[in-house]
Amino acid sequence: MVRKCISCGTREDMxxxxxEAFIVEHAGLKAKIEGLSGWRCGDCDEVEFDARSAKRYAAAGDKLVLQDRDRQRQEIRRIRRRLGLSQVAAARLTGGGHNAFSRYERGEVTPLPAVVNLFRLLDKHPELLKELV
Ligand SMILES: [Zn+2]
Structure with a gap:
């Protein structure tokens, strides 16, 4: 069986x-997936997994996305509580509607990076909160 690389178009066979073991990464989280099989381009290193391996690789990536969402959800809640803000007050500060924080903290909605960044900043410098309210 001969396979050609669709990524770089080299004339060499894959x-x-x-x-083999692969590492999948997302937002600083890593997972190792063992026992993957497929084809690799000798020129550009592009990998084409077999169907079963592709599914396992994608599932591991999805799991990391959920882990990251869960981590962020907990972080937002921890910082909000530390700042002494109710969910409604936090939403008033950052926009997104009065239910925004209960939805973030239940993991229903992912907050914008601007919200997460503001909260991380306030976590380090809680005294700046008085400049905002
Ligand atoms: Zn290639």
């Missing part, structure tokens, strides 16, 4: 690999 090279078969079996049972």
């Amino acid at each position: 090279i078969r690999f079996e049972n």
Whole structure:
């Protein structure tokens, strides 16, 4: 069986690999997935997983996205409480509607990076809150 790389268009055939470990990363989180198989381009290193391996690789990535969302959800709640803000008061400060924080903290909605960044800043410098309210 011969495979060509669709990524770089080299004339070389892709090279078969079996049972390799890959690291998947998301937002600083990492997971190792063992036993993946597929084809690799010798020129550009592009990898084409077999169907079962592709599914496992994608599932590991999805899991990291959920882990990151959970971590962020807890972080937002911790900082809001530390600042002594109710969910409504926090939403008034950052916009997004009066339910925004209960939705962030239940993990229903991902807050904008601007909200997360503001809260991280206030976590380090809580005295700046009085400049905002
Ligand atoms: Zn290639």
